[in-house]
Amino acid sequence: xxxxxxxxxxxxxxxxxxxxxxxxxxxxxxxxxxxxxxxxxxxxxxxxxxxxxxxxxxxxxxxxxxxxxxxxxxxxxxxxxxxxxxxxxxxxxxxxxxxxxxxxxxxxxxxxxxxxxxxxxxxxxxxxxxxxxxxxxxxxxxxxxxxxxxxxxxxxxxxxxxxxxxxxxxxxxxxxxxxxxxxxxxxxxxxxxxxxxxxxxxxxxxxxxxxxxxxxxxxxxxxxxxxxxxxxxxxxxxxxxxxxxxxxxxxxxxxxxxxxxxxxxxxx
Amino acid sequence: xxxxxxxxxxxxxxxxxxxxxxxxxxxxxxxxxxxxxxxxxxxxxxxxxxxxxxxxxxxxxxxxxxxxxxxxxxxxxxxxxxxxxxxxxxxxxxxxxxxxxxxxxxxxxxxxxxxxxxxxxxxxxxxxxxxxxxxxxxxxxxxxxxxxxxxxxxxxxxxxxxxxxxxxxxxxxxxxxxxxxxxxxxxxxxxxxxxxxxxxxxxxxxxxxxxxxxxxxxxxxxxxxxxxxxxxxxxxxxxxxxxxxxxxxxxxxxxxxxxxxxxxxxxxxxxxxxxxxxxxxxxxxxxxxxxxxxxx
Numbered sequence: 001x002x003x004x005x006x007x008x009x010x011x012x013x014x015x016x017x018x019x020x021x022x023x024x025x026x027x028x029x030x031x032x033x034x035x036x037x038x039x040x041x042x043x044x045x046x047x048x049x050x051x052x053x054x055x056x057x058x059x060x061x062x063x064x065x066x067x068x069x070x071x072x073x074x075x076x077x078x079x080x081x082x083x084x085x086x087x088x089x090x091x092x093x094x095x096x097x098x099x100x101x102x103x104x105x106x107x108x109x110x111x112x113x114x115x116x117x118x119x120x121x122x123x124x125x126x127x128x129x130x131x132x133x134x135x136x137x138x139x140x141x142x143x144x145x146x147x148x149x150x151x152x153x154x155x156x157x158x159x160x161x162x163x164x165x166x167x168x169x170x171x172x173x174x175x176x177x178x179x180x181x182x183x184x185x186x187x188x189x190x191x192x193x194x195x196x197x198x199x200x201x202x203x204x205x206x207x208x209x210x211x212x213x214x215x216x217x218x219x220x221x222x223x224x225x226x227x228x229x230x231x232x233x234x235x236x237x238x239x240x241x242x243x244x245x246x247x248x249x250x251x252x253x254x255x256x257x258x259x260x261x262x263x264x265x266x267x268x
Numbered sequence: 269x270x271x272x273x274x275x276x277x278x279x280x281x282x283x284x285x286x287x288x289x290x291x292x293x294x295x296x297x298x299x300x301x302x303x304x305x306x307x308x309x310x311x312x313x314x315x316x317x318x319x320x321x322x323x324x325x326x327x328x329x330x331x332x333x334x335x336x337x338x339x340x341x342x343x344x345x346x347x348x349x350x351x352x353x354x355x356x357x358x359x360x361x362x363x364x365x366x367x368x369x370x371x372x373x374x375x376x377x378x379x380x381x382x383x384x385x386x387x388x389x390x391x392x393x394x395x396x397x398x399x400x401x402x403x404x405x406x407x408x409x410x411x412x413x414x415x416x417x418x419x420x421x422x423x424x425x426x427x428x429x430x431x432x433x434x435x436x437x438x439x440x441x442x443x444x445x446x447x448x449x450x451x452x453x454x455x456x457x458x459x460x461x462x463x464x465x466x467x468x469x470x471x472x473x474x475x476x477x478x479x480x481x482x483x484x485x486x487x488x489x490x491x492x493x494x495x496x497x498x499x500x501x502x503x504x505x506x507x508x509x510x511x512x513x514x515x516x517x518x519x520x521x522x523x524x525x526x527x528x529x530x531x532x533x534x535x536x537x538x539x540x541x542x543x544x545x546x547x548x549x550x551x552x553x554x555x556x557x558x559x560x561x562x563x564x
Contacts, residue, residue: 017366024371035398098281104289114499114545116506118517119538126530131299204381211383215510222385239390243382250381 036236048237051228068224069245075142075213075220076206082146083202087153094158105154112151117212120144125216141213148209149202156202160195161187197261204253207246221245312527313536331523335516336540338425342437342508342515343501345424349441350501351494354448359478361453372449379446384507388439392511395435405430429514436505436513444501451493455486491559495552499545506541516540 010016036043051063090108093101112120124144125137134140164187172182214222225242229235300306319330329337361372379387409420409427417427425433459482467477509518516537524533 012365014366017370020367021370021374025374032394035394039397093281093285096281097277098279098285099277100282100285100289104285110546111542114503114549115538115541116503116517118506118509119520119534119541122517122520122534123538126524126534130304131296133299133303208381208383211385212507214385222383225386226389235390235393239386239393243386243390246383246386247378247381251377254381 041236043237044232044234045237047232047234048241051238051241064224064228065221065241065245068219068221071138071218071220072207072210075138075145075210075218076203078142079145079149079206079210080203082142083149083153083206084199086146086150087157090150090154091157091161094154095161109151109154112148117148117209118215120148121212121215137217138219141210141216141218145206145209145213149206152205153199153202156195156198157191160191163194164190193264193267197257197264200253200257200260204250204257207250207253211246306531308532309529310532312529313532316523316533331519332516332537332540335514335519336544338433338513339502339505339515339517340544341423341425342433342440342513343498343505345437346440346444346501346505347494347498349437350444350448350497353441353445355452357445357449358452358456361449362456364474372453376446376449379443384443384504385510387443388507388511391439391442392435395438396431399438400431400435403434405434432513436508436511436515439511440501440505440508443504444497447500448494448497451490451497452486454493455490456482458489459485492552492556495548495555499548499552502545502548503541 051065053063053066054061090105094105094109096102121141121144124140124147128134129137129140134143168186168190169182172186173179177185210220211222213220214226217223221242225238228238232238300308313332316330316332318327318333321328357372357375360368361376363369363372406427409417409430412420421427424430463481463485464477467481472480505515506517509515509521512518520533520537524530527533
């Protein structure tokens with residue numbers, strides 16, 4: 001007889017597992033707290049809200065963490081637009097008949113894939129920024145992230161386009177559509193639902209990777225956090241809060257991607 | 269635009285691409301030469317790759333090469349550590365019970381949804397202040413005989429930097445473990461259900477099924493993405509430069525500042541990473557192809 005057919009004893013019920021998990025998490029938090037106390041750490045949670053906003057004379061003044069969050073979201077939004085543009089150009093070059101186009105796309109992809117993002121950021125900031133005469137590190141950072149994520153975006157698009165059966169393209173050409181027409185009316189409508197969920201995942205990556213821009217002078221969330229720690233020495237409180245902020249944003253977005261994926265899967 | 273492996277030929281798109289590339293190159297040269305009036309000086313780089321050792325009368329590796337070796341060392345050991353942790357978590361995530369699944373889920377989601385940089389800062393604080401003094405690595409290594417020390421230096425780097433190296437290694441491995449766990453989970457779940465049922469019907473316990481039937485099959489599918497994870501680790505290890513671990517990127521920052529040669533140093537370091545990662549990618553691809561042929 002298989003074990004799963006027996007009625008489970010009460011201590012194998014799911015809620016017991018959840019309870020155990022919560023106890024474990026609490027124990028972990030307690031150890032972290034004890035560890036911090038062991039090095040004579042002074043907790044100052046009461047000062048944290050002031051990093052978000054302060055009320056002076058009935059007027060709300062936003063704090064550094066909110067500015068940082070704003071910059072992070074700004075980077076992610078513009079980064080996504082540029083990423084999609086770069087990804088589209090690269091995938092067109094990659095799938096084209098043009099030899100130099102294919103070579104250029106391959107060189108770009110291999111370069112991005114085989115060098116660390118930190119080195120790319122450094123090259124953009126220390127080398128390309130002065131050469132191209134970009135005045136604003138923020139835009140250097142956005143451009144660098146877009147070039148980095150563009151490689152992944154182009155691969156996602158390529159996979160989706162290649163997933164459309166060959167017969168579809170041939171049929172479209174047979175009924176007299178031009179190359180562009182075949183792409184626009186037959187290829188794209190079928191490829192788009194395939195590429196949408198992974199492309200949304202790129203937004204999550206943009207938010208995560210924007211933290212690396214704290215290395216150059218971009219005042220996004222991580223930079224603001226580092227500056228605050230430099231001023232107040234409240235490393236634990238600030239990193240916990242900032243970590244929770246990132247976690248909240250990325251998990252919400254990830255949940256959104258999952259929802260989108262399921263909805264598209266149901267429609268097909 | 270139709271995808272497929274049609275033969276490449278020369279047409280109008282080539283003109284656009286070549287014109288764009290040529291325009292970019294000319295613009296860059298114009299800016300560097302006439303606007304920035306920058307004088308390239310690549311002669312500083314070889315001196316940082318190798319130096320002439322007066323004592324032994326031979327060439328010895330200097331900062332950049334040593335940084336690269338540290339990068340490879342840290343990535344290799346992080347991969348080993350992450351594999352051990354990742355297999356445990358990956359198995360936990362496919363468990364029948366809810367508790368191990370919850371723990372595995374919690375770990376993976378926590379790591380994957382916090383950007384690496386804040387995670388490294390927070391974690392480094394804990395590790396360097398709590399765990400590393402507890403281990404007493406440096407004293408242990410310095411108390412060894414010269415032969416053992418030479419072996420350990422070859423494996424982990426010099427004794428005076430061992431604590432620095434270990435904290436970077438542990439932070440990196442903790443992050444990579446989440447990704448390895450997902451690879452392992454995918455590998456385990458790719459083993460068909462019939463295999464479990466067959467194991468069950470001949471009377472094996474769940475541990476036996478896992479050890480004797482599922483894992484041997486899963487390992488075959490896990491090895492290629494794990495090799496890819498090594499390349500990812502080499503790239504991600506550059507992040508530990510931000511917490512002052514003395515690997516390639518960190519040394520590059522220091523050299524670029526002390527020599528005031530940002531262009532040359534960063535381009536060389538980018539090339540060094542590229543050569544290592546691309547060589548690894550080509551080797552792993554070749555090995556995978558050979559293994560695939562063997563399996564078929």
